[in-house]
Amino acid sequence: ELKVEQNPLFLSMQEGKNYTIYCNYSTTSDRLYWYRQDPGKSLESLFVLLSNGAVKQEGRLMASLDTKARLSTLHITAAVHDLSATYFCAVDDYGGATNKLIFGTGTLLAVQP
Amino acid sequence: GAVVSQHPSWVICKSGTSVKIECRSLDFQATTMFWYRQFPKQSLMLMATSNEGSKATYEQGVEKDKFLINHASLTLSTLTVTSAHPEDSSFYICNPSQGSTEAFFGQGTRLTVV
Numbered sequence: 001e002l003k004v005e006q007n008p009l010f011l012s013m014q015e016g017k018n019y020t021i022y023c024n025y026s027t028t029s030d031r032l033y034w035y036r037q038d039p040g041k042s043l044e045s046l047f048v049l050l051s052n053g054a055v056k057q058e059g060r061l062m063a064s065l066d067t068k069a070r071l072s073t074l075h076i077t078a079a080v081h082d083l084s085a086t087y088f089c090a091v092d093d094y095g096g097a098t099n100k101l102i103f104g105t106g107t108l109l110a111v112q113p
Numbered sequence: 114g115a116v117v118s119q120h121p122s123w124v125i126c127k128s129g130t131s132v133k134i135e136c137r138s139l140d141f142q143a144t145t146m147f148w149y150r151q152f153p154k155q156s157l158m159l160m161a162t163s164n165e166g167s168k169a170t171y172e173q174g175v176e177k178d179k180f181l182i183n184h185a186s187l188t189l190s191t192l193t194v195t196s197a198h199p200e201d202s203s204f205y206i207c208n209p210s211q212g213s214t215e216a217f218f219g220q221g222t223r224l225t226v227v
Contacts, residue, residue: 033216042119042206042221043157050214088156090216100147101208101216103157 002027002093006104014112016078021107023072023089031092032072033101034063036085043088046074079111115141119207119219126197126226134192134222136207142187143209148180151204151221160205163190197226 003026013019023032031050035043047056049065049072056063060083062075072089086108090101116139126132136146145164149157161182163169169182179201181193190209194201207219 031214040223043218045216048214048216090157100159100162102159103149106156 002029002091002102004089004091004102004104006089006107008107009105010108010110012110012112013076013079015080018078019076021074021076021087021109023074023104025070025091025102028067028070029091029094030065030067032065033090033092034072034074035088035090037088037106038085046087076109081111081113084109084111115215115217117207117209117217117219119222121222122220123223124225126224128198128226129196131193131195132197132224134194134205134207136190136192136209136219138188138209138211138217141209141211143190143211144187145210145212146182146184146190147208147210148182148192149206149208151206157206194224197224199226202226
């Protein structure tokens with residue numbers, strides 16, 4: 001059974017600082033997704049990582065995937081308050097139907113002025 | 114990206130009544146529909162998977178007689194919560210899939226059972 005863990009669960013950081021969120025998963029997969037969720041809202045797609053070594057960047061966020069280590073990271077550079085949200089990684093579970101996603105525990109990010 | 118429409122956005126119902134949630138893929142055909150549930154401050158948990166024209170497959174611990182899923186067409190799926198109880202209060206999100214690498218989600222339905 002595929003398990004996906006994120007850490008930290010909660011992150012409070014000051015504006016301008018850098019930090020990394022980690023996503024570990026338990027079985028082989030080479031599709032990993034990162035989403036942002038604002039309170040009361042659905043998911044906003046951030047990144048889709050499809051191969052070992054994939055790196056994608058958008059603004060102050062950069063995501064990478066190491067399929068051998070079963071690890072993805074979401075790096076935040078020079079955080080700003082607008083980045084405050086909950087971030088989820090999700091892994092495609094090939095054991096079931098295509099695109100059956102197993103979600104991580106989520107990381108609540110609070111960026112303080 | 115693809116357009117997914119989920120309705121209603123929020124609903125409050127009395128205990129014992131049924132609630133139907135609709136999910137439409139507006140510009141693509143969804144061969145598979147995934148329904149997720151999210152309790153407050155928790156992650157998304159897959160409830161069930163359905164393929165167009167077939168019976169849904171439910172995850173362990175999800176009652177199939179309580180959460181009725183209909184996926185009669187490639188652009189519409191419904192989730193009906195029957196005899197709802199306060200513990201069914203949650204955020205329900207649909208994820209229609211056409212088998213591509215992108216995953217698209219509905220806007221979510223906040224269900225409150227009183």
